Amino acid sequence: MNKYLFGFLFLFSAMLNAQTALNGIVKDASTNKSLPFANIELDNGTKIVSDVDGKFHFVSKENFTTFTVSFLGYEKKIFTFNNIYQTVFLSKKTDNLDEVIVSNENKANKLIEKVIANKDKNNPQKKLNSFQFSTYNKLLVSANPDSISGKIDSVFVTTSLGKMFQKIDSSDYKFKKIIDKQHLFLAEKISRFQFAKPTIKETVIGSKMAGFNEPIYEYFGFELQSFSIYDERYELFETKYKSPIADNSLAEYSFKINDTVSIDNRQTFVIHFKNKLKRKGLEGLLYIDNQNFAVAKAVMRVRGVLNITGIHEFSYYPENDIWFQTKKNFKIIKGKSKEATSILGGRISFEADTNDGNQNTKESSDFTYLASETETYNVQFNTTVKIKKSFIAVDVKEDSIHKNESFWQQNRNGKLDLRSSNTYVVLDSIATANQLEKKIRFGRKIINGYLPFGFFDFDLRYLLSFNNFEGFRFGIGGVTNEQFSKKYKIDAYTAYGLKDETVKYHLGFAARIGNFSNTWIGASYTDDIREIASTNFAIDKRVFKLYDPRPINISTFYNHKTWRGFIETKIIPKTESIWQLSHSEITPLFGYQFDYNGKVFDNFNITSAMVSLQWNPFSDYMQTPNGKLEIEKRFPKFTFQFTKSLPNILENDFDFGKIDFRIDYEKKYLNGQKSTVLAQFGYAFGALPLTHLYNTSPNNLTKDNLLQRITIAGKNSFETMFFNEFFSSEFAMLQLKHGFKRIEIFKKVKPQLVMVTRMAWGNLENSQRHLGIEYKTLEQGFFESGIELNKIFKGFGLSGFYRYGPNQLRRLEDNIAVKLNFVLDLGLD
Incomplete structure (x- = not known):
């Protein structure tokens, strides 16, 4: 009997120490509309805020029995806590609310103006010369078990005889059973941040990812939310929005004072902001210190098919008169929207919610969420900070995945709860049994x-x-x-x-x-063919295409038997380069001869040295045990290549040099549009056969009928320029593109309109040397413009181009090119 009594007391004690969950929504009593960012205060002193939909969820380790809800212009009300989902109704005050709102809006605008004016004084990266701190980050995919009914349902289908039983649906029950014991995914990270004007660097010293012996390092490069609340563009899940405290934010956002609260014994105004130009724009709360006009807390929210929230919490350091960020939270839950939603900078899109509101059944995904929490500790200001390899934004140490449990206990804020500990055990065993890492590796390769x-x-x-x-x-x-x-x-x-x-x-x-520079030294031999006068940058990354459209229509090639020795390295900061020596035996595979110094060459030898280098000065890089990764691609990017023949070495026949240069620029707009600029230059000097000059990438067939010339468009090729029509020893090319947002014509027909203009100028020195082929030169320039309708249906599209200017042809239809195109977008930019 005593042992049963002891068991009962133990269970009762555990229940008393269990966490208490408060869940509900705040609504207007008369309109039934939700009230976003209402203030909720528990009787134990804890304060929380409802989200943009008026919903609130809070887990308290301390007991409480009542909570008070208040909202600007509404009567404050006290409610008794119970364990069910609580709908809280507030009534409007009887005084003249319109005057209060107008007054608060005007005052809020003045406060925001002061915040903007004092940004440099309050931004730690502007005010402080240096700082450093450590962080503990925990990311999980999970669900709240209390929100899931866990019922076993009977599924019926309607037949001519009425409703008939079909099957038992236990998916809800199974999901609740799983989520009650563990999370769906869990990862932890310990980092050290260092800042010395103007550089900030993260060093990952500890990392764990459930189900993986070695983490997926690309995750460390994800920008879930902006590092600083003072950035001109605020970032949520790698999608940028204009910040509510950007220099001209008053033109885009409306502001209203909701309340005043005390944080770190300093009075702050709680200002609600909302994008007044876009329905799906950024919305949230700013807590503004009424003395120095710094941000003391920020809640940033975007809602759509996915509801995404980023919270920044700060602590006040009086000796420096500065609010410094000490905690970040990020959360994604399923939302409802009649419009499509894009994340990851527009690379992944979610279709609009088609639920008409009559369906009450919820699936497991309705309760699932992704959450990330980052806590800061060991903060130091204006100390001596030496940042090694400052060109690396994130440095993942090789021993970060081998830290023992004492390291984690020392750096975590408390112990892992039972569900988190179970997650590692279960996912590790599942991953091993299902060979998860092998499958992910296979997917990456494919x-x-x-x-x-x-x-x-x-x-x-x-x-x-x-x-x-x-x-x-x-x-x-x-x-x-x-x-x-x-x-x-x-x-x-x-x-x-x-x-x-x-x-x-x-x-x-x-x-x-x-290893650090990812330097390779190698050699090769190749016996193959290549398009004549094609310009290739050796450093360009390998691109896998389901098809390569231009070679389909090419008929002029040369054979090359090439010995090559090379060094490939990333040792120079923010560059990738290839240095090589090569010897080639060249045989043109068309009726061509090169007349040089009184000798006509049908084939020839070329021995040359080359350096090909790409410089990305504005991109961010991450160093991992497996190599260096470009985690934040920024523009412009510069590519340079220099080739020089080596006279009297290995029977080299010609003395020449080539200089090639390219600039890539891309700008993404907050409204989803994108502009790109491509400028390329080439200059060849000395004795160089036609096989190694420039053709500026033509992609049009020499056919009389327009329909016969319909082929597949290239990426950056001249669609109205015929193959072998122009050759140059020096050229300049400019391409301008602007892509608009996709327009939904039908449910599955959503084309993207892209306006394109291309132009090129060139010259050919010593044209009398090239025998056996007819061609023109580009002294007067070449111009074409067109429209691409991309992704009309499942990646397929259509484009049309028109040729104009000095090299326009007599027949109208010869200046027109109609092309098919295909864009395979995997979101892997």
């Missing part, structure tokens, strides 16, 4: 165009292609992967053209000699 098989990744680009010279080209090839070695790799391919009946092949070897 997206990049590789099919992994043991220690070798087969390159899907080599399987099948087509051009006018080879006809159908079949091949096989690839590269060894990390299962073979992380220090060495071998790449190879072989291909065969049905039309030219010739075998092509390549074999290469490389060794990694630097």
